[in-house]
Each structure stands twice: as structure tokens, then as C-alpha cells.
């Protein structure tokens with residue numbers, strides 16, 4: 036399922052539209068960057084409450100399909116700028132990480148289980 | 152002989168741009184057609200090393216050597232050195248400050264990630280002098296590579 040479709044279905048707010056409308060093939064929840072870069076798989080929707088610019092570098096290197104800021108967190112300006120520069124898809128939601136992930140799972144199904 | 156060599160200066164003062172050298176390396180590897188999974192492993196190894204140099208060692212230099220069958224990443228700093236390497240290699244061990252923890256660092260997973268995603272890791276460290284981390288990521292037989300282009304700090 037495409038990033039834009041996931042965003043629409045989950046009613047996410049678009050902070051920065053990605054350069055390409057990538058495929059969401061899984062999910063990962065985490066705020067500690069070394070966990071995320073080591074474990075989030077390519078194509079994962081990364082759900083986090085971290086809004087600092089350091090998130091952009093990890094998203095880029097880990098090849099995640101989109102960043103979703105949970106709990107109504109809004110991106111720092113530097114994060115939004117970096118996402119813009121690098122064509123990263125950056126969204127936010129008032130939902131918590133738990134709700135976001137079970138809704139995402141309903142959307143993209145079993146394919147998201149255990150994606151590395 | 153190495154097919155390609157890139158050098159990157161890692162700025163020790165700027166936490167927010169940390170990771171940029173890794174991004175540059177990744178683009179170079181992609182351009183020359185290195186296998187996706189190999190690039191991913193190199194990106195993780197280099198990122199963790201780059202971040203460590205920034206948050207623990209006030210910056211340093213990264214050298215990336217691409218050979219016909221491997222990528223070698225060498226990270227050199229003149230930081231404080233690592234007093235107890237066995238401890239530092241343990242998952243969860245971190246001396247990161249509150250300030251950098253607030254930026255998402257400090258899980259104590261960087262060195263374990265570097266070990267996990269490289270085929271070989273060597274760490275030479277001396278207290279008060281600095282640390283050099285060398286990592287090898289070997290290509291497997293299914294990996295094919297294309298043309299080569301120049302690179303650098305651009």
C-alpha cells in the first residue's frame with residue numbers, strides 16, 4: 036500500500052510529502068535511534084515521538100517509507116526542513132503509537148509482521 | 152588495489168548534521184551499483200561510527216574503501232578513547248549525556264549494531280589518544296557491481 040493511501044486511511048496530517056509515493060511494507064515503533072536504524076526494515080512506516088532533526092538521517096539511511104509522529108507531536112523546523120531536502124515523507128497524528136500500529140496492521144495486514 | 156576510496160571529515164560540534172557523511176557514502180555506493188543489502192549494512196555501520204565520533208570523540212575522519220569483493224570503513228578520532236571495550240560492546244551500555252539522549256542517542260546499541268552488521272570489526276583505542284574502528288562488509292557471490300565514478304566530500 037502506498038504512503039499516500041496509508042496517510043489518507045489513517046487520517047494523518049501531512050507535514051512534508053515524500054518525493055516518491057513509496058510502498059509501506061511494514062512498521063516499526065521506536066525513539067532510540069540505534070534501535071531504529073538496526074531494526075526498522077526497508078519500507079517500514081516509522082512511528083515515533085522524536086521530532087528532532089536527527090530523525091531525518093536515520094529515516095534516510097534505514098530506507099523507511101514514511102515517518103509518523105505520534106501523540107500530536109509536531110516536527111521541529113530542522114526536521115521538516117531536512118525531510119523536505121531529502122524527499123522524506125513526514126506525517127503526524129494525534130493517535131498514540133499503539134493505536135497507529137494496530138490500524139496500520141489492519142491496512143497492510145500480515146505483510147508487516149516481522150519485516151526486517 | 153582498491154577500486155575506490157572516499158574520505159569524509161566528521162564535524163564534532165554539530166549533532167544535528169551527524170549522519171550526513173553516511174548519507175553521502177550511501178549515495179556513492181548506490182551510484183556505483185552496490186547491492187542494496189550491502190549498502191544497508193554499510194550505512195548502518197558507518198552511521199553508528201559517525202555518530203559515536205560526534206557524541207563521544209569530538210569528530211574525526213571516515214575513510215571508505217570499496218574493493219572488488221568488500222567495503223572497508225575506517226573511522227579515526229582523537230577523542231578520549233574507550234576505557235573498557237568489553238563493557239562498551241555490551242548492548243545497553245552508554246555514557247551518553249542527557250543532552251544527546253534527548254536527541255535519541257544513548258541506547259548503547261551503536262557498537263553492537265556495528266558488530267552485527269559488519270563481517271569483521273577491529274577497534275584500536277588508547278586512552279587520551281583516540282579510537283580507530285575498522286569494519287569490513289564482504290560482498291557475496293550474488294552481488295554485481297556496475298561502473299565507478301569519482302566521489303569525495305562534495
Ligand SMILES: Nc1ncnc2c1ncn2[C@@H]1O[C@H](COP(=O)(O)OP(=O)(O)OP(=O)(O)O)[C@@H](O)[C@H]1O
Pocket residue numbers: 069070199203204207208228230231232233239240244245246247255256257258259260261262263282
Ligand atoms: N569513538 C569513541 N570514542 C570514545 N568513546 C566511545 C566511542 N565510541 C563509543 N564509545 C563509548 O562506548 C559506549 C557505547 O557505545 P555505543 O555506540 O554502543 O552506545 P552509545 O553511543 O552510547 O548509544 P547509541 O549508539 O545507542 O546511541 C559509549 O557510550 C561511549 O562511552
Ligand SMILES: [Mg+2]
Pocket residue numbers: 069199202203257260261262
Ligand atoms: Mg553510539
